[in-house]
Amino acid sequence: MYTLYFIPGACSLATQAILNELDQASTLIHKLEADHFETLNPAGTVPVLKDGDKVLNEGVAIILHLLNKHENSLIPESGEARHRAIENMMFANATMHPAYGRLFFAQANVTDPAVKQQIFDTAAVAINKLWRVVEAKLQHTPYLGGNDISPADILLTVYSRWSDFFPVEIVLGPNTRRMVDAVLKRESMQRAIQREQDYSAGAVA
Numbered sequence: 166m167y168t169l170y171f172i173p174g175a176c177s178l179a180t181q182a183i184l185n186e187l188d189q190a191s192t193l194i195h196k197l198e199a200d201h202f203e204t205l206n207p208a209g210t211v212p213v214l215k216d217g218d219k220v221l222n223e224g225v226a227i228i229l230h231l232l233n234k235h236e237n238s239l240i241p242e243s244g245e246a247r248h249r250a251i252e253n254m255m256f257a258n259a260t261m262h263p264a265y266g267r268l269f270f271a272q273a274n275v276t277d278p279a280v281k282q283q284i285f286d287t288a289a290v291a292i293n294k295l296w297r298v299v300e301a302k303l304q305h306t307p308y309l310g311g312n313d314i315s316p317a318d319i320l321l322t323v324y325s326r327w328s329d330f331f332p333v334e335i336v337l338g339p340n341t342r343r344m345v346d347a348v349l350k351r352e353s354m355q356r357a358i359q360r361e362q363d364y365s366a367g368a369v370a
């Protein structure tokens with residue numbers, strides 16, 4: 166049994182969806198309800214996953230730990246295809262996620278409305294460029310890894326939901342929109358979103 170520390174709607178939603186894809190049960194704990202969260206992750210970020218006595222940080226490292234441990238068809242076992250799957254995960258987590266991070270940073274830290282909007286607009290240009298990269302990657306296949314869903318598709322789908330929080334136009338191309346809609350329809354994602362909502366409403370996680 167795993168324990169996943171999360172913030173509703175944050176990138177930890179992708180970890181939960183992957184646990185669901187792997188049929189692994191987990192207990193959810195909201196970051197703000199954890200005792201001394203910073204002892205689990207001094208960086209203060211989610212996801213954090215407890216696997217028995219092990220405490221794991223960093224989204225992609227957590228996902229790779231889970232994929233190495235549980236049989237799955239989310240990632241190829243070896244070779245060029247595995248390399249591309251990890252490359253796509255890193256593109257999502259280390260390139261797209263920080264691009265959205267600029268929007269969150271400006272929202273939280275910039276008080277002058279005109280300056281804030283200027284930062285939002287500049288960040289949106291960079292984010293849209295990255296979504297065009299995703300669109301090109303999806304030119305011939307429904308998912309980034311080919312015909313089957315991959316962890317990068319799940320990560321990118323979670324980030325795509327953040328666009329609505331900001332007064333900017335983030336444009337997903339038609340291939341990307343199809344991929345995101347397909348991921349959102351999956352039971353793994355529906356269940357993850359529902360559990361976060363139930364948790365916030367005070368129901369059992």
Ligand SMILES: N[C@@H](CCC(=O)N[C@@H](CS)C(=O)NCC(=O)O)C(=O)O
Nearest residue numbers: 175176209210211212223224225258
């Ligand atoms: N590279 C880190 C990034 C994690 C990250 O930035 N998480 C955000 C949520 S998406 C966070 O926890 N921010 C701190 C907060 O909102 O309290 C990872 O993938 O684990």
